[in-house]
Amino acid sequence: MKVKALTGNEAVAEAMRQINPDVVAAYPITPQTELMHKFTEFVADGLVDTEMILVESEHSALSATVGASAAGARAMTATSSQGLALMWEILYIAAGLRLPIVMAVINRALSAPINIHGDHSDTMGARDSGWIQIFSENSQEAYDNTIIAVRIAEHPEILLPVMVTMDGFIISHTMERVEVLDDEVVKSFIGEYNPKYKLLDVKNPVTFGPLDLQDYYFEHKRAQAEAMENAYKLIREIDEEYYKISGRKYAYVEPYEIDDAETVLISLGSTAGTIKDVVDELRLRGMKVGALKIRVYRPFPRDEVKEYLSNASVVGVMDRSIAFGSVCGPVCLDVKAVLQGTKMANLPVVNYIYGLGGRDISPKDIEKIFFELEKVKITGEVPNLPRYVGVRGEEDYVGEKKGFKIKN
Amino acid sequence: MANLKELSQREVKFTAGHRACAGCLPAVALRQVTLSVNYPCVVGFATGCMEVVSTIFPYTAWKVPYIHVAFENVAAVMSGVESAYKALKKKGKIDEEIKIIAFGGDGGTYDIGFQALSGMAERGHDVLYICYNNEAYMNTGIQRSSATPFAAQTSTTPVGAVEFGKKQFPKDLTQIMAAHGIPYVAQASVHNWKDLNMKVEKALSIKGPKFINILAPCTLGWRYPAEKGIEIAKLAVETCVWPLYEVENGKYKINYKPREKKPVVEWLKLQGRFSHLFKPENQHLIDEIQKEVDRRWTRLLELAGA
Missing domain, CATH: 3.40.50.920 (Rossmann fold)
Known part of the structure; x- marks a missing residue:
């Protein structure tokens, strides 16, 4: 264990370095940019084995991550705000294809008006997209949640993508004390990724993403809801395992x-x-x-x-x-x-x-x-x-002017 | 290059029993392309006719690994598959040579998927991208795309009292892909299996992004009797509406030069989508088409130094 001074973005980049994903695809958007600056430095220094895909949009970032994950690779990405909005279509597909992708979302307001700072509008719009969502209070949690998320996503009875979020700038750009696990500890906690079905298993060909009509679609969606229920049951076990290696106890x-x-x-x-x-x-x-x-x-x-x-x-x-x-x-x-x-x-x-x-x-x-x-x-x-709370022009906004008057 | 006998003996990757229309030439294009791939491969599809007809759950016509994600992103998805292949190969988890092939119709390639395709080409992924071009959104009911010919009638460019069909000439996507400076770009037609087979084999022997644009007529959308498709595809080449050529490392080569270039009207007259052009008051539209075909053909001859 080491203690480091890291921003939220750096803490997630550090977790990603230790996870050492096979593929990362990303597109720049504030305030996620610093995370990818840090991670691409790891790539440039040969500290990870990751194939980095610097795509031409967030839509392609998630699409490439989906392709890599379906191919049999451990794949990650990160985004914010408009980037998440542009990924919308593929969010649902990643979940529907049951691909264990982990994505950091650095929460930022949605346009219009354009604003680069932190709020939860981006992630909240995706709350029913089939992704597991874990919110982080600080850099330490962003680091821990990212590592835990890999295990949650890849659990054979879950197999759902996971968003790990932190508040843009407030956490992503604030340097804090972060306890970082040893590389080997993280490596053994997450284990090898070896999915049951993968595109690159050419001897056992599988069709991913077929047309699914009135006769089967509903059963697949029902099964997806069951996977989310399984997540609800099983996340506690993974948190418990993480407590054993880190001494940090997390709950829902x-x-x-x-x-x-x-x-x-x-x-x-x-x-x-x-x-x-x-x-x-x-x-x-x-x-x-x-x-x-x-x-x-x-x-x-x-x-x-x-x-x-x-x-x-x-x-x-x-x-x-x-x-x-x-x-x-x-x-x-x-x-x-x-x-x-x-x-x-x-x-x-x-x-x-x-x-x-x-x-x-x-x-x-x-x-x-x-x-x-x-x-x-x-x-x-x-x-x-x-x-x-705290908004101009709200006549009796909380606590101000008219004291504690409650307006129904 | 494989001969017809060899091709016919190869294990089929795209099987019969799919639900394409009688006389569907995109399906023939898929069969010809996949027979030409003499390697293990992973196939990716953009949303479109061929995706819909080949994988209605719980059936699949694909005997090779296949993925469909969405309409506009097959090039990005296959960029991810290719990167996964590189990563897993580097780690020693895969040892065989696997080819990564993306398919899209003209809607998924010329229009909505163009950005992802351009990105894939620029980043240099080792992927063969095949566009089966039937010149409109056939899957959703024959709406115009940027590949639809000038004056063609479609569901969204109907001929009316004041309109004559599509007002624009098609985007020349093959040239645009050549301008990306990728190692291999080609134009092929479904009627010439030998040329198509040669191009797929050559493309797969080259590392990096490759793009082949195959003209594949659609009996419903172009409105011709199902048995006429191959003849119409051939006429597109004979009239120089759709020249067969390659651009290998920037060098142009015209694969087939008609001894006598046929007038474009020969191609137009077999297709219901152009039937309105044969009213006397529309002769000027046919003249315009001929002029544009001539201009593009002359330009291609210049590029090829021929």
Whole structure:
């Protein structure tokens, strides 16, 4: 084990160096660029055996990764924002073909207006594409999740592609302390990739991607849903194995001061770190607040979310994207869905949309959110629509001007 | 070069029993190309007629490894397959020589797949790309593509009171691929199996990206009786609408020069998609086509120094 100072991008590049994929295809997009700069340096220095394909678009980046994976190679790529949007068509195909591709997504806002900074609009649009999605709070998690993702993707009972995400710039460009495993430890953890079916096994020819009509398509899609269920069951085992080699214990969700918390704030990614700090602060002031970080977002950790909310009196859900025309943000929708039909069906849930286009979310903002949730707990008045945090022109935006007024 | 007897004795890679139309010449092109491949190979397909008819689950006409991903990306997919092949060969996981072959129709090659194809060529992947060109989007119901000839009637360029069919001449993709400076580019036609076989064999003997554009008439889209397809393909060459030529390391070679270049009308008159041109008021359109065919042929002769 070594301790290094790495940005999120460098941490994932370091994980990729140790994974030593057979093929990597990539196209530049901010803020993913630095990751590929670092990785191509490894290629240039002969530190990996990877065949690097520097393609002419993200559509081709994922297409080439799909081809390489189907051929029998361990294949990876990375992207952000518009790049992920351009890959959209192939995201579904990679999942439908059951190819264990690992892709780093450095979260960035979607155009228009064009913006290069971090929010979750890109990944959220792909949340139902059939990819497993793992969110990383910091560089350490981005590194660990990338290595774990290889095992999840390639598990014979899962065989689904995995997106490992981190917040653009906030994590991707922030240097942090990262514990890096020894190369040999990573190598033995991920093992050799030897898929059952591969294009390059010319003695056992297989047809990948046939036309599948009314008589079979549905069964294949049903089986794909089953694979996602298998992932939900099996990721914990792989996390446990990783704990044994790293000493770092990961789960689908990370509860923080939640046991006796009456007010719980749910989040994904880097904001979870800020929330934990605020929880500490408010606990010192005697408030029973806690936090729940969702790490594995797809498959959605339904039982864990239910379990950790079972003692809560009020819940806030942080969404770093908008689900336009929906009743709330995507994370909030999922949380509300798992509470339905349980004894927690009437638990007040308030949705907070924040941080779009890289807008900073400060401890002060989060404190205000907790205060507002306290108010909801007391008054029982729950806003029906999402609250927008820290945005200009929002007349009663959280905590400002009109104090704790709740607008229904 | 394999003779007909040898070809007929080779193990079939693309079998009978697929669901192509009676008289489908793209299917004949596939059969001729795959018979010419005397190596283990991996085949990739862009979405299109031949993809649809050859792999309706749970059946497949492919006795070699096959992959279809999407419409516009076969060149990128096969770039990935080729890179995987290099990586696994380097690691000693594969020892045999395997050829990587991509197929696309004109829609998947000239239009939506053009960027990926250009990228594959520029990066120098060792892939043979075959375009089976039937000059329109036949799979989706005969819509115009950038390979569709001038004045041809298609579902999206119907002939009407004020329209005469497609307003543009086809993109010269073979020339565009030659301009990429790749080691081998050729134009072939499905009627001349010997020339096509020679080109596929030659292409596979060369390392790097190769592109062969095969004219493969479509009985439904071009609107001719199924048995006339080979004759029409031959006439495309005899009229110099579709010259047979190669560009090997930048050097042009015309493989067949008609002793007497036939007027383009000979080719047009057999096809329903051009039937409106034979109204007296449309004679000027036929003249325009002849002029453009002559211009392109003269230019090719210059390039070939012939």
